[in-house]
Amino acid sequence: MAFFGFFSKKEKPPEHSSFATSIFHVLGFYPTNEDLYKDALVHRSVIRNRKELSNNERLEFLGDSVIDLVVAEWLMEQFKNEPEGVLTQLRAKIVNRKNLNDCSIKMGLDKLIKTDGKIKLRNTSIPGNCLEAVIGAVYLDVNLKKASEVIQKVILGHIDAEDLISNTTNFKSRLLEWSQQEKKQIEFVISEIFESEKKLFEAEVVIGGESISKAIGKNKKEASQKASKQAVESLSIS
Template sequence: MLKKIYRGIRLLPKRGKEPYVSFYKILGFYPYNITLYEQALLHKSSSIKLKDGRWINNERLEFLGDAILDAIVADIVFKEFEYKKEGFLTNIRSKIVQRETLNKLALELGIDKLVKTSTKNTTPNTHMYGNALEALIGAIYLDQGYRIAKSFVYECLIQQHLNIETVAEQEANYKSRLIEWSQKQKISVSFDLLDSFVDENNAPVFKTAVLILGEQAGLGSGYSKKESQQKAAKEAFNKLQRNTAFRNHIFELHEQQQILHSETYAKVQPEDCTISPAESHEEPD
């Protein structure tokens, strides 16, 4: 407690000045070590070289924040949904911490106005701002500890900008749903990375296809392999649900392959090689 009061006294001359005010508006509290928060908003395109030759940006804090956020959200949904099973909890957590959600939250918090970057790319799909939000959570954890980091996630992110009950009712992870369907039907599903390239803003783009029994069922493009797989899985899953002709075609193809497999298996089985007494070269007793 005394340590906290001492830190508060040290901050008194700085409160009301930038950048403390900007961070206070987002966080709801004043930082102790503001350098951590400034680094959290430093995109790799604007990396700073230190005197010892090291380059710093927000990537290390993003790594830490990603792990802390996972733990915090798991903590929250575990207590929020007391009687739900592990699969449900995992699905809710994945929807809250996914890049699209974090990017949306970062924009609503105004983090995009504070991120320092030299890139000309401003499209939200790059997830630059969502990554900065994760880095900011890493900075909060180092500066204030787990309890304050959890309060920020719950009070500033979930309560103000997310309805956790609404999130729970949203469609589940499409890739997981498609894999569950394939396992239940015993039908093979695979994800094939078709292409990867850099767009006009020098951002990486990935293109993925979903193959069901070797036939293309969905295409998806995104700024990460995971995002492209999710979009392709969504297209394939919806196609299976809504396109009766396509679904019947897949089941017919599966049946044909099963028949072909059975016939092939029967052909390769060795013939009965039991030797009758008449064919034996041994003299009878």
């Protein structure tokens, strides 16, 4: 009877450390190798004078590449007809530091980050960097599939694909937004031209009195967008 009772007992669930439980609440699973996640959440300011300890920079390097890969694959699926240049711009918009910072803070990762105590996280890129490092830790601790699931949930899950493509390909809006941020005076000069007796429109982008770009279109809107696209590329506006 004792032998039977031994097998009938419910198996005791594994005990997890408080740190592993914190990771579970943030990522939705318990880590196998806790040290990877601990390293991912240690900023270099903590170990400035303690060379024997690890920080998150190597994991950040790895996680950055994993995020780029997963986001690129997602964009390929979402926008099957967009050229490489547009996809590159879309990815840059998704993985920019502000967006990664916001994602990190929303998921509560900032509460687990260790710094020297003198740094205010919200005024730095540290939350986003740590998110990249944690993704690197997930990749090493589990696999690419699990890392992809986390990225889909915490980064891509809040993105509206239609809004993303609309805001990214509206070059005139991006140019106007940039001019406001940089406090630059911008002007769109539209003129009519004729080619083979066909009326077209030429748009010129003038910033601070300097001509930046010119383009021709079938209508004013098309010409303005083409000229704005040239200006955005010329000024390296992300």
